[in-house]
Amino acid sequence: MGEPTVGVTPPRVLTIAGTDSGGGAGVAADLRAFTGCGVHGCIAVTAVTVQNSVGVTGVHPIPPETVAAQIETVAGDIGLDAAKTGMLASRPIIEAIVAACDRVGIGGTGPIPFVIDPVAASMHGDPLLADEALDAYRTLLFPRATVITPNLDEVRLLVGIDVHDRSAQYDAAKVLHGLGPQYVLVKGGHLEEDVDRCVDLLYDGHTFTELPGPRFDTGNTHGGGDSMGAAIASGLARGLAVPEAVAFGKRYVVEAVRHSYPLGAGHGPVSPLWAVRHWWEEPTP
Template sequence: MTQTTPSGRVLIIAGSDSGGGAGIQADIKTVTRFGAYAATAVTAITVQNTLGVSDVHAIPAPVVAAQIRAVLDDIGADVVKTGMLATAELVHAVADALDASGFKGKLVIDPVMVSTSGDRLLADNAVEALKARLIARADVVTPNLAEAAVLTGRPIHSPFDMARAGQEILALGARAAIMKGGHLEDETVTDLLVTADDIKSIEGAKIDTRHTHGTGCTLASGVAAALALGDDLPTAFVRARGFVANAIAAAPGFGKGHGPLGHATADVPEGEGA
């Protein structure tokens, strides 16, 4: 019997959301819905619901690194996706663990800094570490407008600003940036895939809803899952963005604040790796 190399494995390195709408929980739901396999290394435990984050407990860096080693030494991963890393110590621990493992797959960095409800999720002194240790080696970075502004030092008010910020993120070493325009004051949502060779733009009508908790995590995990299943980056971008729109439309309506998406029932757009 001939053994084949497994594919479709995503290692998610991120924080836990007790409300289930974002973080590790949204990541697992998304990767599973795409048909890929999700393994995890939990970086922090948050106490949160749709109204906000009331407490954060960072997991000790050696424990995070041990989780990463345990997965990569046995199951392996085609793609590593990072989310909430909380502290500079955790950023360094993740980068060191990936180096020590000899990881050769793709790296998707969601530079989680602020929650949908406005709570800070990354220490100020961790931003430079994130840039130098992880963004510099990323295959794709997926910032929202506020995160892109922190990474580049520029306010972002238009798709033109988004494109310029994406190019500046590429200058940090990343191979690509997906710039999410959902927070622009506009009737439409414009998202960009910025690479050294091209800028791909997708526009869609803005959905009038408060149920948008975890959209960033979902997009990044959709990209990671699609890449792990064999899609190229432009296809992964289109499929992940479509899934987010479908999941917003399928939101179950839970909670009194920014509610979770409908991961379980949302359709996954077809693609080359589907």
Template sequence: MNEFPQVLTIAGTDSGGGAGVMADLKTMQARHVFGTAVVVAVTAQNTLGVQDFMAMPTKLIDEQCASLADDFNILACKTGMLADAERVHAVVENLRRYDFGPLTVDPVMIAKGGAPLLAEDAIQTVRDELLPLATVVTPNLPEAEKLTGMTIADNAAMVQAGHALQKLGAKNVIIKGGHEADPKMANDFVLLADGSAFWLTAPRIATVRTHGTGDTLSACLTAELAKGQSMAQAIQTAKAYVAGTIQDTIQVGHGHGPLNHWATPSDEVTIHDA
């Protein structure tokens, strides 16, 4: 009983299906683990943007976590959209209460279309309460800037930000470079708990169909950790998987289109020593 790898996403929904809990569960299924979910917020959302959202009562967040802990053998979990400081704190309390395995923190702050998904006053709560619990944190460049208070304009600053995030408590760090200016390559910086570091590089693809990339990477990473991959292996698999979902595109929606979650991992991701 309960031997099949089971994982958990704690996040908001995306009615358009491309991000949030929906992207997480699609990714988990594609990576051959059983996905469960604690819904923190519900959005009215499509590829054009976020029209509205409503946060769940903290009592319901508590009850969802208790329900899962009572029945499932969760081997790894991730967080995504957490809405505001009250919900972040509620999630933190549940992560302290239950053992859901290694924790991937995707510090979701802004949707692809620019809508805020985390209240400004909650950033401090993420920094002070959630990051110290993180086995790995996966910010993009704007999120890393918000969490560290740094301006990240080049690779050297990405390295500094990685060490700053480790000092805030996250054991392992991957800073996603998709927002950087390099027109040809997307470079991610990885800093591991043992102090080793490396870069992951993939060709940049000219497309607007990148909705849900952060959710998908963190969900794939969570799935691979649940299957027993090392942190370095799991991060490399997640990068290759996301690159594949962008390369093997599907045509859905009129704005920032979703990824192709049944794509195979790309073989064009390279690893370089930092």
């Protein structure tokens, strides 16, 4: 018998995000995670950034109509089993994305699950989202989301809650769920009270689920949020229910951080290589 993957089309997932010239975050991180999770990745680029491991020195948005055309062209030919967002740059781009997603059935009442990672700043603190776009996230994207995945900095920007303890993490999840997503995942990577673990909190409007994981002593976490969102979308594309897809994404990113590596003079990236068979180290057949 041949290998089971030969000639078999894997699940297809679209990332709608910006580039990272350093290869650690954005569409680069998403495509790396898609491969690690066994799905085919497609892209709709929203902006080209100029960045390395130290910081972002330029952001160049793509015309909104070009972003929308990428989404519709991919969905119309290749088809999609899930989609996710990353850095969206501006309100006009978000509006174009919403219109395109409605036309092809991504999110909302459509059949294609939609993961919204509300990226507002890089891990270096460099702004990646114009101020007027925050309201577009709240009013246009969140009501269409299967799950949103803000970190604590994004929670503060989106709903004004400064999360310093578990109680505030629960409060933030409730407020964010009121904006319309089916599920909210408040990521706890920056929570000060968790010294030796990282607890993400999932909420569906009725039930809270804590997802604990180890905290690693490393600054090489570039692209971690992007990678987790991509892994969650991959789980949804594989047919997992949201709680199981989130647990799938949590497992992926824990191992990606565990295997992260230094790169350049700043923050290195999380690594998908733990999920890839090292065929190049095997004997030549």
